[in-house]
Amino acid sequence: MEWIAAMQRAITYMEEHLLEEINYEDVAKHVHTSCYEFHRAFSFLTGITANAYIRNRRLSLAGREIVETDASITDIALKYGYETPESFTKAFARFHGIAPSFARQKSAKLVLFNPLTIKLTVEGGKSMDYRIVQTEQQKFIAMVRSFPIEIINDDDNHDVADFWEECNQKNLIGPMCGLRPDGKRDLYGLCSPTKEGKDTFEYGIGVLLDGDTAAFDLAEMEKAGYSVWDVKPGTYVVFDCVGEDGDCITETWSKFYKEFLPQMGYEASEETDYEIYFEKGRPGIFCELWIPVKKK
The missing domain is CATH 3.20.80.10 (Regulatory factor, effector binding domain)
Known part of the structure; x- marks a missing residue:
């Protein structure tokens, strides 16, 4: 169970520091494991790398903020770790399928990426030979x-x-x-x-x-x-x-x-x-x- 608990702690840490300059190396240190083993374990458990998780969560939250606030796109880009509006626009469009400027239009569809929760599920009827x-x-x-x-x-x-x-x-x-x-x-x-x-x-x-x-x-x-x-x-x-x-x-x-x-x-x-x-x-x-x- 230790790996499951460690990965959940990692997710909690990422959620608490999404607006800071962090990557998978910082998260690995927080859960006291090597960068290599953390990256491998997290990606195989969740199906996504820690860096991709951080990026997707930021872009999901940025999309919500664009829709729900009057903050400028430049300010939102800087808030979520992008140095320029141009780099933010490219990442936003890849993730949501539309540019930030169109996200404020009525009926614009955005992608929601919620926080992960890692749970151990027990399934019967399957064997794992080793x-x-x-x-x-x-x-x-x-x-x-x-x-x-x-x-x-x-x-x-x-x-x-x-x-x-x-x-x-x-x-x-x-x-x-x-x-x-x-x-x-x-x-x-x-x-x-x-x-x-x-x-x-x-x-x-x-x-x-x-x-x-x-x-x-x-x-x-x-x-x-x-x-x-x-x-x-x-x-x-x-x-x-x-x-x-x-x-x-x-x-x-x-x-x-x-x-x-x-x-x-x-x-x-x-x-x-x-x-x-x-x-x-x-x-x-x-x-x-x-x-x-x-x-x-």
Whole structure:
């Protein structure tokens, strides 16, 4: 229940500071969690990022104020955090579908975006298969890139998918898979938690380094842009992502926060999480999702 309560505290904090200069980083500090974990948890629990929530609430309130008061559009723009009437007009029109100047016309339709309330609902008749695995220290050879935290769970962003496509097109995956024997060429999508003071996270595409991996020249691989990714020993909860595309990964993350954490006595751990794309997969399984957790 801690995540549910923390996210509700976050919403309350945002509502109390809507007219101040705040973003998801400020909210994360208020609920005493990392920016990365807060952004991810909030977006998967609510279906919207914290920054988008703040923006939508401001624009909703601004629309109401335009209709109900005689305040100038410039003053309203400044009140809700916009530096110029022009930037406010663009944001307002995207959200409401009309310009602020038309909002005062009779019968103008505006969008209402009410405060969120997070509640835990219990539904019967559904199963969520998982297993808990204790892992030893692991190493991977991977092609790694940094991405902004804001892209997590952003349906309009395809940067990570484009990274996979780029690695395929440039044959950057082949040299890594070639280090593994047939039948053990599983690919890993590695995701690191953000570091203190950073607004990015690292995502890597790689293969496991173990006794089955062929010898290779690390210096030459590093020259080609690859790097070694270390993962500490830990406890992981493992889920099958059932589906035909990456949407099932998003759905599994959502279930992790909404169903698994509130019920199972675990909390998320800020270590590497990863997807495994098996060379010889099982029918209907897109990948396995491994999420680091720890007992409360």
